[in-house]
Amino acid sequence: MRRIGRVVTVGLLCGLVLVGSGRGAVAAGVAPAEAMARVDVNSASADELAQIPGIGPAKAQAIVQHRTERPFARPEDLREVKGIGDKLYERVKDHITVGKPARGPR
Numbered sequence: 001m002r003r004i005g006r007v008v009t010v011g012l013l014c015g016l017v018l019v020g021s022g023r024g025a026v027a028a029g030v031a032p033a034e035a036m037a038r039v040d041v042n043s044a045s046a047d048e049l050a051q052i053p054g055i056g057p058a059k060a061q062a063i064v065q066h067r068t069e070r071p072f073a074r075p076e077d078l079r080e081v082k083g084i085g086d087k088l089y090e091r092v093k094d095h096i097t098v099g100k101p102a103r104g105p106r
Helices: 004-026 057-069 075-080 087-095
Strands: none
Touching: 057 075
16 A cells, blocks of 8 residues: 555656646747747847847847848848858747838838
């Protein structure tokens, strides 16, 4: 009887660890890309762009600067930004989208 109690206790503890780690992954921003909203590279602020994994403040600012001169027509155009090559693009492509360019003042 004592052995069964240990097995049940270990099973419950393992279950709690698994449930807790799942919530922690979502809270820590490690959730799958499907669960995260995509960021529009034509309208997001530099702060929003910097939240994309692999994009820091400097690259986010470079994206904003690039789109003021030439808005993005498709996600692959992100490779035109200095510092974003094929490898980084592959990391971020599931986190971005390209909407209509924001209109500037007339």
